[in-house]
Amino acid sequence: MIKGKKINIAGFIKKMNDNMIFSRIPYFCKELCYSTDNATSMNNTFSDNSQIGVVFTFSELVNTHFQGAMNAMCWHRNLVGDFKEIVSQLQLKENITEVSIEDLLALQLSEKGNLAREIILHDIQLLTDFGASPSLNLLKNYERDDEFDFISTDVYSFHVDRSPIGTDTFLCTYHGAASDIIPNDQVEQKILIPEIREKLKKLHDGPEAEFETFLKDNFFDLHYQPNPNAQPVNLGLGHLWRLAVDHPEQEVLPCVHRAPVEEGGEFRLLVIC
Template sequence: MTDSSSNERQIQHVTNYQDLVSTPFHGEVNAICWKRELKGDFAEIVNSIALKDNITEIDTAELLDLKLSEQGQLARETLLNDLKVLKENGASPSLNLIKYYERDDAYPLFPTDVYSYHVDRSPVPTNTYLCTYYGEPSDILPNAQGIQKVLVPEIRAELKKLHGESDHGFEAFLTEYFFDLHYQAKLDAIPISLGVGNLWRLAVDHPESKVPPCLHRAPIEKDGKTRLLMIC
């Protein structure tokens, strides 16, 4: 049985930007969180921008052009500051209004969309930063509470059918189509919500990483509520 009291051992909490970007991952720690109670009306920003698609990226110029109340201006200041600080630290943040992500219907037994627990991979050292300002937050899963989907017998059998009868090149096939990045939660798993307003840094699978990559997923949107998410 999973011990909920030790469920967050992989998380280190910090209280400022500098510690968020500079604290090294170590041991079991592959997620760093700056827990924040943000001021301002982020719903006003969401409602002030017309959705162009299921995902609409908001640039700085568009944010600055919005006519907002005092509370809306406070929210905008937070967004602009988060984008600025992350860019100054070498990240490439994107601020998005998300109605929904595309679902992977091609492989119903082993979907590879972002609603599935997955890790991020990069050929060079990097991090994943994210913050949900409005709407449903993402969640993460302790690595010990997930199993790589390609190791689940029935899934692996179906993937072998998809690949063909020969085992030659099978592992490369799993990597090429990103099947190896996805995980299934164990029956006693306890996901950890990333919450609203908190700024997170998650470990990525890259050649120089000293810790396992962080398992995370996007939430299923509720009641058609648009999310406001910064990610990079």
């Protein structure tokens, strides 16, 4: 895991009133902000899916090993708090705007808005302490790749993440449309589909020995086509996910996922790293 810079959230929050002191957040969030009851968590749409492991704590999320077909880990949570209020007060500066801790703390929020903010701060601190570099994003839309009519390499296409070192992808959507994952046996790598492969060879127009390198350099090999009867799984709101990445030490297949098409101009708020 790539080491992230330590965020002194406590220092920021001490400038606010006593109800926002970060040292109280772990207990506060556990008791009031989301349910961690095991029986409740097991009775969810993910528990019977062999691709997904369901856990009840952050420690389990980061320490449970992927194995077999399981390449997605879900810390299942039922969050309370008004995340929509946070979204309504943040300023979208670009299609993807990174929200700083200072921006978040500067918001004047209701009690439910404060609950939502404390959950986000707690998640950021947990991920940072683990060694990740979380980014809180207010998102209108991602950039589209429409250069070719037979293959796309944007995040709306089912794809896997790749890293030269051992790492995982973490994400949680607090507001707006959530991402999808799909079992590896329900997709086909696009570069192996004959008609797409032939078009890519024409596009390459170079030595055969360099074709595979061309595919990797342009990220074509990361993208997948769902089978006709494929059943994607929506990741839902409030759950913190860990997805397997393609890297040299990986023991399972990387998790195939995609970003959702935004719904009616609604902004998304998510943490990702």
